[in-house]
Amino acid sequence: MISIKGLRKVYTSDNKKLTAVDDLTLDIENGEIFGVIGYSGAGKSTFVRLLNRLEEPTEGNVIIDKQEITSLTKNELRSARKEIGMIFQHFNLLWSRTVEDNISFPLEIAGVSKEKRVKIVQELIDLVGLSGREKAYPSQLSGGQKQRVGIARALANNPKVLLCDEATSALDPETTNAILDLLVDINQKLGLTVILITHEMNVIRKICNRVAVMEKGKIVEKGDVLDVFSHPKQPVTKKFVAQLMDPGSEDETEDIENLLHNVNHDGVLLRLRFIGESTNQTLISQLAKKFPIDINILQGKITQTQTGGFGTLITQFIGNEKDISNAIEFIHHETSVEVEVIRNAD
Numbered sequence: 118m119i120s121i122k123g124l125r126k127v128y129t130s131d132n133k134k135l136t137a138v139d140d141l142t143l144d145i146e147n148g149e150i151f152g153v154i155g156y157s158g159a160g161k162s163t164f165v166r167l168l169n170r171l172e173e174p175t176e177g178n179v180i181i182d183k184q185e186i187t188s189l190t191k192n193e194l195r196s197a198r199k200e201i202g203m204i205f206q207h208f209n210l211l212w213s214r215t216v217e218d219n220i221s222f223p224l225e226i227a228g229v230s231k232e233k234r235v236k237i238v239q240e241l242i243d244l245v246g247l248s249g250r251e252k253a254y255p256s257q258l259s260g261g262q263k264q265r266v267g268i269a270r271a272l273a274n275n276p277k278v279l280l281c282d283e284a285t286s287a288l289d290p291e292t293t294n295a296i297l298d299l300l301v302d303i304n305q306k307l308g309l310t311v312i313l314i315t316h317e318m319n320v321i322r323k324i325c326n327r328v329a330v331m332e333k334g335k336i337v338e339k340g341d342v343l344d345v346f347s348h349p350k351q352p353v354t355k356k357f358v359a360q361l362m363d364p365g366s367e368d369e370t371e372d373i374e375n376l377l378h379n380v381n382h383d384g385v386l387l388r389l390r391f392i393g394e395s396t397n398q399t400l401i402s403q404l405a406k407k408f409p410i411d412i413n414i415l416q417g418k419i420t421q422t423q424t425g426g427f428g429t430l431i432t433q434f435i436g437n438e439k440d441i442s443n444a445i446e447f448i449h450h451e452t453s454v455e456v457e458v459i460r461n462a463d
């Protein structure tokens with residue numbers, strides 16, 4: 118387990134103090150894919166760099182598998198870092214070395230014999246899907262291939278933890294998906310703990326088990342991805358969810374105002390909130406069969422996470438008052454869908 122307690126980083130520049138990470142406390146389980154999401158300046162990069170002491174903390178402790186990273190001497194830290202691989206947004210490859218020599222580099226530093234290095238490098242090249250590109254230089258590779266080299270290099274010393282600092286932010290959506298699939302594959306095959314920081318909701322949604330939302334150096338919300346994003350509490354979390362549900366708009370209130378303005382005043386406007394298993398229910402067709410009402414779907418999106426789907430539909434139920442009220446009662450009592458009346462019939 119990774120245990121982070123009271124972690125703080127204060128930068129001083131031009132005689133001004135800036136607290137980039139502020140009293141951060143967090144436990145991360147072995148083998149999980151843990152995401153940290155936040156907007157630019159939230160302190161994510163600083164946080165992840167404190168874990169392997171690429172940045173020295175001002176205060177607090179980081180304990181990885183019972184070893185207190187924050188109290189190690191420089192020599193001890195060098196050896197402990199073998200257990201903590203890291204990948205970066207801009208890959209940080211050595212441009213004058215080939216793919217295989219980049220991957221071999223940390224093994225050379227660790228004093229691994231040539232024979233062993235060749236074997237490990239070939240295994241890693243196969244694992245990350247770069248067979249045939251062993252002799253290529255980074256400049257001859259696509260962004261996705263460069264990140265594959267970065268991942269193989271980070272895995273060379275057989276770490277227990279992989280830190281990912283905006284690892285897909287420089288990649289297009291398709292390549293991002295391929296790299297995320299690779300991270301899941303590695304997490305499962307090697308039982309590696311993955312900690313990734315990102316500003317992209319899609320990254321969290323696709324591969325993370327748990328998430329922490331960061332703002333102004335603090336974790337403002339954390340938990341299972343589905344729980345956190347199906348019931349966001351903090352404004353920043355709500356903004357991220359809105360981004361995922363409707364990438365064109367981050368302001369649901371404004372959307373609903375527009376809907377209320379534009380939709381005719383027949384019937385009742387309802388927000389149906391689907392979470393987890395409820396996303397599999399055939400709710401709309403059941404309602405249409407059971408009650409003599411018309412259902413108009415005005416807006417909506419359901420999205421999937423590692424532990425289930427969530428989303429909302431804004432609907433208009435048209436019919437007589439009693440039938441609509443019975444349909445709402447049915448949703449309340451017979452299903453796990455949450456229902457909220459946005460506007461009653463005039």
Ligand SMILES: Nc1ncnc2c1ncn2[C@@H]1O[C@H](COP(=O)(O)OP(=O)(O)OP(=O)(O)O)[C@@H](O)[C@H]1O
Pocket residue numbers: 128129130135136137155156157158159160161162163164
């Ligand atoms: N070496 C440094 N010296 C002074 N201030 C710094 C340093 N590194 C980061 N900061 C400041 O700390 C705050 C957090 O930065 P950090 O890079 O950790 O945020 P972030 O969430 O990763 O954002 P981004 O994705 O834009 O990098 C910012 O206000 C930044 O200007």
